[in-house]
Amino acid sequence: xxxxxxxxxxxxxxxxxxxxxxxxxxxxxxxxxxxxxxxxxxxxxxxxxxxxxxxxxxxxxxxxxxxxxxxxxxxxxxxxxxxxxxxxxxxxxxxxxxxxxxxxxxxxxxxxxxxxxxxxxxxxxxxxxxxxxxxxxxxxxxxxxxxxxxxxxxxxxxxxxxxxxxxxxxxxxxxxxxxxxxxxxxxxxxxxxxxxxxxxxxxxxxxxxxxxxxxxxxxxxxxxxxxxxxxxxxxxxxxxxxxxxxxxxxxxxxxxxxxxxxxxxxxxxxxxxxxxxxxxxxxxxxxxxxxxxxxxxxxxxxxxxxxxxxxxxxxxxxxxxxxxxxxxxxxxxxxxxxxxxxxxxxxxxxxxxxxxxxxxxxxxxxxxxxxxxxxxxxxxxxxxxxxxxxxxxxxxxxxxxxxxxxxxxxxxxxxxxxxxxxxxxxxxxxxxxxxxxxxxxxxxxxxx
Ligand code: 9WN
Numbered sequence: 001x002x003x004x005x006x007x008x009x010x011x012x013x014x015x016x017x018x019x020x021x022x023x024x025x026x027x028x029x030x031x032x033x034x035x036x037x038x039x040x041x042x043x044x045x046x047x048x049x050x051x052x053x054x055x056x057x058x059x060x061x062x063x064x065x066x067x068x069x070x071x072x073x074x075x076x077x078x079x080x081x082x083x084x085x086x087x088x089x090x091x092x093x094x095x096x097x098x099x100x101x102x103x104x105x106x107x108x109x110x111x112x113x114x115x116x117x118x119x120x121x122x123x124x125x126x127x128x129x130x131x132x133x134x135x136x137x138x139x140x141x142x143x144x145x146x147x148x149x150x151x152x153x154x155x156x157x158x159x160x161x162x163x164x165x166x167x168x169x170x171x172x173x174x175x176x177x178x179x180x181x182x183x184x185x186x187x188x189x190x191x192x193x194x195x196x197x198x199x200x201x202x203x204x205x206x207x208x209x210x211x212x213x214x215x216x217x218x219x220x221x222x223x224x225x226x227x228x229x230x231x232x233x234x235x236x237x238x239x240x241x242x243x244x245x246x247x248x249x250x251x252x253x254x255x256x257x258x259x260x261x262x263x264x265x266x267x268x269x270x271x272x273x274x275x276x277x278x279x280x281x282x283x284x285x286x287x288x289x290x291x292x293x294x295x296x297x298x299x300x301x302x303x304x305x306x307x308x309x310x311x312x313x314x315x316x317x318x319x320x321x322x323x324x325x326x327x328x329x330x331x332x333x334x335x336x337x338x339x340x341x342x343x344x345x346x347x348x349x350x351x352x353x354x355x356x357x358x359x360x361x362x363x364x365x366x367x368x369x370x371x372x373x374x375x376x377x378x379x380x381x382x383x384x385x386x387x388x389x390x391x392x393x394x395x396x397x398x399x400x401x402x403x404x405x406x407x408x409x410x411x412x413x414x415x416x417x418x419x420x421x422x423x424x425x426x427x428x429x430x431x432x433x434x435x436x437x438x439x440x441x442x443x444x445x446x447x448x
Contacts, residue, residue: 008415052441076159079111170295171253265289293333
């Protein structure tokens with residue numbers, strides 16, 4: 001394709017194509033994250049997918065989240081993959097994860113043993129908004145759903161606080177880069193350098209590189225060895241969360257997840273007040289939101305203002321500047337002066353204002369940073385879902401003009417109708433998978 005960029009579709013055609021992607025990826029049980037590369041349900045993908053589906057088929061949107069939460073672990077964790085259909089179609093599959101024996105695992109469904117960013121409350125609220133605008137019957141149906149799923153959302157948030165806020169930073173900790181959703185982001189390079197795969201790592205064969213046309217758009221084999229080694233460690237610990245957090249060779253406070261958690265707690269609190277949930281649970285959510293927000297603000301670099309992850313094993317801040325550094329813009333709570341600095345940085349030629357970008361969507365890494373790679377996964381390309389999250393947050397914060405601009409930029413990027421997993425920022429070439437469900441879903445939401 002060499003950077004060739006197909007024509008852009010008119011809005012109605014683009015919407016029809018996005019709807020078709022979601023229909024085609026529907027196995028009847030789940031909507032897979034992507035046709036071949038990700039033939040199962042992923043946790044944060046399912047949340048975005050349900051937002052897009054709410055525009056097409058409300059019962060299907062609801063069913064998607066219900067399926068995900070039926071796989072919730074008994075301790076509250078929402079697993080990052082719910083396996084359905086051909087279990088060998090993706091590596092690592094359920095046998096490699098070895099979660100069947102986990103004491104805390106769900107019954108009757110096979111899952112991975114880690115989590116992903118907590119964006120589900122955001123999806124539920126969005127579904128409610130869409131349903132309310134559609135009519136009284138949809139409204140009633142969405143409210144019934146919201147009430148019934150609320151306790152599961154609360155226990156998911158409670159799990160993150162109980163098991164994943166070790167130490168004093170207040171940041172939500174991850175035990176695997178996959179939990180961040182930004183697998184090979186340079187954010188994790190230092191902590192991963194300390195992960196030493198043991199000789200006991202069972203052999204394996206990657207499937208992803210056989211599916212994606214150009215393997216250099218995916219993480220490297222060295223990275224995969226570490227990903228698999230961490231799974232090996234957890235599996236040996238029987239997925240006992242206390243033990244995993246105590247011993248895993250990767251433990252990092254993730255500032256982007258923490259910001260999403262803060263704002264998701266706000267949303268869950270709003271929903272809970274409306275549904276008349278117990279005051280003690282609402283108070284918990286207010287407390288968790290405020291602590292998370294505080295942790296995000298406290299992570300900001302004194303000069304750049306960018307929020308930082310914290311390596312909890314090596315006890316140090318991780319200064320690598322990536323899209324995650326803008327986390328305070330998602331949840332607020334940083335001093336005005338820091339926030340202004342972040343906004344002007346985001347608009348500058350180092351980020352969205354870079355003169356060579358096809359569309360002013362924030363790339364995963366600044367094109368001005370050493371190590372920026374425009375084609376490799378979370379090391380440079382633009383990810384439509386990330387743009388959606390910032391746009392959603394800006395709207396919520398009352399920054400309507402910014403939200404509108406980001407929507408327009410997102411549509412410019414995705415207007416080729418390929419629904420790429422990620423995009424080359426200068427040419428707009430879709431990379432990774434095409435017909436990626438969450439890309440189709442956010443496009444639908446942007447278009448409506
Ligand atoms: C591992 C499904 C998922 C996304 C992640 C993205 C990618 C998986 C992979 O695909 O991760 O979880 O195999 O690379 O990084 O954000 O949820 O779309």
